[in-house]
Amino acid sequence: MANAAAERWPSTADQGGRVTITDVAKAAGVSVATVSKVVNGRYGVAPATAARVFEVVEQLGYESSLVARSLRRRRTNVIGVLVAEFEPFSTELLKGISQAIEGTGYELLAYSGGSADGNRVGWERRSVSRLGGTLIDGAVIVTPTVVAPVHDNVPIVAIDPHTGPSGAPTIDSDNLAGARTATEYLIGLGHRRIAHLRGREDLESARLRELGFREAMEDAGIEVDPDLIRVGNYRPDLADAPAHELLDRPDRPTAVFAANDISAIRIVEVAHELGLRVPEDLSVIGFDNVPESASCNPPLTTIAQPLHQMGAEALRMVVDLIEGTPREHHVRLPTSLVVRASCAPPPA
Amino acid sequence: MANAAAERWPSTADQGGRVTITDVAKAAGVSVATVSKVVNGRYGVAPATAARVFEVVEQLGYESSLVARSLRRRRTNVIGVLVAEFEPFSTELLKGISQAIEGTGYELLAYSGGSADGNRVGWERRSVSRLGGTLIDGAVIVTPTVVAPVHDNVPIVAIDPHTGPSGAPTIDSDNLAGARTATEYLIGLGHRRIAHLRGREDLESARLRELGFREAMEDAGIEVDPDLIRVGNYRPDLADAPAHELLDRPDRPTAVFAANDISAIRIVEVAHELGLRVPEDLSVIGFDNVPESASCNPPLTTIAQPLHQMGAEALRMVVDLIEGTPREHHVRLPTSLVVRASCAPPPA
DNA sequence: TTGAAAGCGCTAACAT
DNA sequence: ATGTTAGCGCTTTCAA
Numbered sequence A, B: 001m002a003n004a005a006a007e008r009w010p011s012t013a014d015q016g017g018r019v020t021i022t023d024v025a026k027a028a029g030v031s032v033a034t035v036s037k038v039v040n041g042r043y044g045v046a047p048a049t050a051a052r053v054f055e056v057v058e059q060l061g062y063e064s065s066l067v068a069r070s071l072r073r074r075r076t077n078v079i080g081v082l083v084a085e086f087e088p089f090s091t092e093l094l095k096g097i098s099q100a101i102e103g104t105g106y107e108l109l110a111y112s113g114g115s116a117d118g119n120r121v122g123w124e125r126r127s128v129s130r131l132g133g134t135l136i137d138g139a140v141i142v143t144p145t146v147v148a149p150v151h152d153n154v155p156i157v158a159i160d161p162h163t164g165p166s167g168a169p170t171i172d173s174d175n176l177a178g179a180r181t182a183t184e185y186l187i188g189l190g191h192r193r194i195a196h197l198r199g200r201e202d203l204e205s206a207r208l209r210e211l212g213f214r215e216a217m218e219d220a221g222i223e224v225d226p227d228l229i230r231v232g233n234y235r236p237d238l239a240d241a242p243a244h245e246l247l248d249r250p251d252r253p254t255a256v257f258a259a260n261d262i263s264a265i266r267i268v269e270v271a272h273e274l275g276l277r278v279p280e281d282l283s284v285i286g287f288d289n290v291p292e293s294a295s296c297n298p299p300l301t302t303i304a305q306p307l308h309q310m311g312a313e314a315l316r317m318v319v320d321l322i323e324g325t326p327r328e329h330h331v332r333l334p335t336s337l338v339v340r341a342s343c344a345p346p347p348a
Numbered sequence C: 001t002t003g004a005a006a007g008c009g010c011t012a013a014c015a016t
Numbered sequence D: 001a002t003g004t005t006a007g008c009g010c011t012t013t014c015a016a
Helices: A002-008 A021-028 A032-039 A047-060 A066-072 A088-101 A123-131 A175-188 A204-219 A236-247 A261-273 A307-323 B002-008 B021-028 B032-039 B047-060 B066-072 B088-101 B123-131 B175-188 B204-219 B236-247 B261-273 B307-323
Strands: A078-083 A107-112 A138-142 A156-159 A170-173 A194-198 A229-231 A255-258 A283-288 A301-304 A330-333 A336-338 B078-083 B107-112 B138-142 B156-159 B170-173 B194-198 B229-231 B255-258 B283-288 B301-304 B330-333 B336-338
Touching: A021 A032, A021 A047, A032 A047, A066 B066, A066 B123, A078 A088, A078 A123, A078 A307, A088 A107, A088 A138, A088 A261, A088 A307, A088 B088, A107 A123, A123 A138, A123 B066, A138 A307, A156 A307, A170 A175, A170 A307, A175 A194, A175 A204, A175 A255, A175 A283, A175 A301, A175 A336, A194 A204, A194 A236, A194 A261, A229 A236, A236 A261, A255 A261, A261 A283, A307 A330, B021 B032, B021 B047, B032 B047, B078 B088, B078 B123, B078 B307, B088 B107, B088 B138, B088 B261, B088 B307, B107 B123, B123 B138, B138 B307, B156 B307, B170 B175, B170 B307, B175 B194, B175 B204, B175 B255, B175 B283, B175 B301, B175 B336, B194 B204, B194 B236, B194 B261, B229 B236, B236 B261, B255 B261, B261 B283, B307 B330
Parallel strands: A078 A107, A078 A138, A138 A156, A156 A170, A170 A330, A194 A229, A194 A255, A255 A283, A283 A301, B078 B107, B078 B138, B138 B156, B156 B170, B170 B330, B194 B229, B194 B255, B255 B283, B283 B301
Antiparallel strands: A107 B107, A301 A336, B301 B336
16 A cells, blocks of 8 residues: 555656655645654554555655754754864874764764865854754864854864863864974984974964973974974975975975974975985974875884874764763873984984 | 844743744844745845844854755755765765765765664665655765665665665676776685675675675686685675684685675684684785774785765766756766785785 | 745644 | 644745
């Protein structure tokens, strides 16, 4: 019977539209409310009716629209990960988040809102506004360009946060200690003339990494040449010019500490273009330990952040925030030195 | 004046909700219809009114809800990437897709629907149904567990498709040739007793990789020991048991060709646990060339798929499909051998 | 130039 | 047990 009904009212999908709850209702000969109840397992539906509806749902391949449902309901059970773009850093976090979400009952929605033309800055506010309240129950924002927007509605945690007064929940690693370690490693190798390629001006991590560099230099009694501090913005394309300025001169540094791996890799490439050997003529150390740092040539010595862990921790934090579980709102994870092949004592 | 109005009707966000078009309308003293027109740049609004509305929008930080908008409109200008989970393979594709989407005017939404308990199989049909028609204008599905669902509504392209009659648009690489290359490389090194750890039963790529393996063996006049063909399902956790079965025996193979990198890496780990040295006692070759393959110990020799390119190509294909641009519906990209350190001649 | 009203697909009160 | 209705936030005729 149900089958006969379903056949008489073929899915609108066959005709070009998607299968809606109305299609199911018609085919099953019940109201949409009943279908909704059945699909959502509410009480107050006769077993026979429920069975029939299920059959039609199966037949038609109906699946409720996340959009329509989330417009109406309060919860969607999906957590958003907001990134500017999918590059090595954010995708590593994503791996950690994805693993941690298993078994929580939530699903993951990663949204890249920063790629569009006008939104280089402030993309996260826009993304949160567009998705928040509807569609996602909470969000983790990766390296926001502005102070994490506080939406009273949507719990938000920031990974590698913006500079500034930070009351918002955040995850980061010990950037200061990591930068000191990197610099001390270079100094220990015998370097004195060390450059630093700074990260994104607006990020706390970039500030801290520069500070760690300066502290380590000062502790070693080495004066920092202001001309050897450049800004690479964490981006390989923007690291190109400063890399050339740093290396294409007689009094070039013997080592450079780049604020992240992908710009460090770019430096190595520029060095090669200039006929410099790494690490014989120039030592380069990075930060992050993204997988790419191991596959470049030579493999990059770097400071590891526990990226997967950071993602997992961020996820747990939003979930706790959503569910009202009280907890610490700032988590800082340790960094560690990963020695590979891009650093050596300075040329004699 | 506009400011005064805005101040009199403070954003509901201040009170816990999100800022809606209604809030803006109230604050600007106009109808929601007018606000909508202004925000969407429609004609027929007095410049003065538009200015006032813009001001309020700015003040309140209003951003239209993607959800509500997409429910009403036909286009959302977002493209969905549907994955089971975010692991090295899918995130590499994501990087390529993300790069390719720059300047297209589309935004990216990656949805992981396979992590929930019941949906290990068929997650993509569910995801498409939930998001399609609303929310996303098109989708690229990564390694679907069933034949790509044809939604007349939503253009879909599959990367690394399911086995079976494949009329649907697909992107893949030359798995057959890649597998032959891998096997020939091992044979060239002097190996005769070679095992193959197969991939996911339902994927065309796994079938082709096994076929390439068998062909290369046959061409070399080496008989394949059926006992040396095991299934690892492309997953490290599921590679564990077969790896033990393969290696923990007197007549173990001298080399194994794993259907993908992450299970190859697991094999190396198991070998180490068993006290075997790689590559001295056992050679291992993988497939994919995900970044992780370079950072393991020893660095993995593997067959590279142009993952970023595949992602980019898939993106171009959905966009063309959405916009009705005629084009080829099947793209196959070449593979190549990447020699690192996990393979050597067999022990004497 | 502006606004009222319908409706996108769905859920949740509230009838019946 | 089932259906009717209102409404989530938005866009879009259609009237005024």
